Amino acid sequence: MREVALLLGRQGSGKGTVGRIVDRGAPLRFLSAGELLRAEARGGTERGRRIEVALSNGDQVAPEESYPLIGQAIERMGEGGLLLDGCPRRRNEVALVKRMLGGEPALVIELYLPLPLALARMLVRVTCRECEAPYGPKVQPAEGGRCTECGGVVEQRADDTFERMSRRLSVWDVEGRRIIRYYEGATTVARIDATRAPDVVAAEVRDHLYAALGAG
Numbered sequence: 001m002r003e004v005a006l007l008l009g010r011q012g013s014g015k016g017t018v019g020r021i022v023d024r025g026a027p028l029r030f031l032s033a034g035e036l037l038r039a040e041a042r043g044g045t046e047r048g049r050r051i052e053v054a055l056s057n058g059d060q061v062a063p064e065e066s067y068p069l070i071g072q073a074i075e076r077m078g079e080g081g082l083l084l085d086g087c088p089r090r091r092n093e094v095a096l097v098k099r100m101l102g103g104e105p106a107l108v109i110e111l112y113l114p115l116p117l118a119l120a121r122m123l124v125r126v127t128c129r130e131c132e133a134p135y136g137p138k139v140q141p142a143e144g145g146r147c148t149e150c151g152g153v154v155e156q157r158a159d160d161t162f163e164r165m166s167r168r169l170s171v172w173d174v175e176g177r178r179i180i181r182y183y184e185g186a187t188t189v190a191r192i193d194a195t196r197a198p199d200v201v202a203a204e205v206r207d208h209l210y211a212a213l214g215a216g
């Protein structure tokens with residue numbers, strides 16, 4: 001089984017961007033539960049259609065739909081260090097995460113970004129419809145608004161409306177604090193200042209991962 005670190009933080013704190021940078025430069029893999037769910041929804045399986053309904057209503061995907069998918073994806077990734085983003089989303093899911101991983105995560109990393117900054121970032125972020133590569137004012141897509149990684153269409157995520165963003169942010173404000181308080185009593189928690197450039201944040205995340213997972 002893989003050694004797993006969780007990447008937590010409010011929406012807009014750069015988890016996807018930072019996770020992709022970490023994945024690129026290290027013998028560690030990054031898995032985004034949110035991307036996994038959205039890919040399943042696009043795939044049109046029966047489970048995908050149920051996930052699609054939840055996502056398009058702005059609801060949370062039910063844990064009985066999401067956790068089997070995440071667990072299977074982790075198994076497919078084999079051995080070695082893994083950085084997992086997107087779960088738990090609520091305090092009552094920490095037991096599901098523990099069961100799925102066969103124990104507590106070796107490390108929990110919190111990307112900390114103040115609320116007004118998170119909202120401002122979410123309002124301007126766009127992603128590739130195919131591979132979910134993130135773009136924004138500082139990282140522009142290729143000419144014609146195409147993804148530089150896969151050529152897909154770059155657009156605002158469907159769930160990034162102001163209303164849905166505010167709702168997701170307020171859920172995290174309550175649940176995120178409770179989740180992190182739980183992990184402070186269960187494993188190592190590293191809090192990282194996410195107001196800085198993604199490369200700087202990713203380098204610090206990588207240092208913590210090497211120290212905790214012994215990858216190198």
Ligand SMILES: [Zn+2]
Nearest residue numbers: 128131147150
């Ligand atoms: Zn792409």
